[in-house]
Amino acid sequence: MKYATFNTDGTLTARLIEGIHAIPKNAVKVDEKLWQRLISEDDGIWALVDGAIIKQPLPETAPSIEVVERQRLAAYADVETGSDRFFSEAARMQAMNEPGWEAVREKAIVRFREIQEQFPWPDDAPAKS
Incomplete structure (x- = not known):
């Protein structure tokens, strides 16, 4: 089984695999399809919002x-x-x-x-x- 944990602001803290990591009580179970997205998509910020794990857009930054x-x-x-x-x-x-x-x-x-x-x-x- 695979899990994710989140900060108090809802942003993703960790991705965990049962049997490899200690799974805290507040961890959220994720299916394989979402797990693949969590480990491969880096074009946004993963967050837990109203019980759903969603990818939010990265904040826009001005060029240097x-x-x-x-x-x-x-x-x-x-x-x-x-x-x-x-x-x-x-x-x-x-x-x-x-x-x-x-x-x-x-x-x-x-x-x-x-x-x-x-x-x-x-x-x-x-x-x-």
């Missing part, structure tokens, strides 16, 4: 500053959709006295800001640009 920084840098540098290509083009046009560099630079600024909005800093992160 380092993750957002990598996402932004990759997006800025993207050859087709990044802002860097427009900044480079505007700088080259300005250096060569070509007309229209201001409009290209403006496209770069707009795209740069779009990328920042697409990959926002975590709420607890210090302000960066």
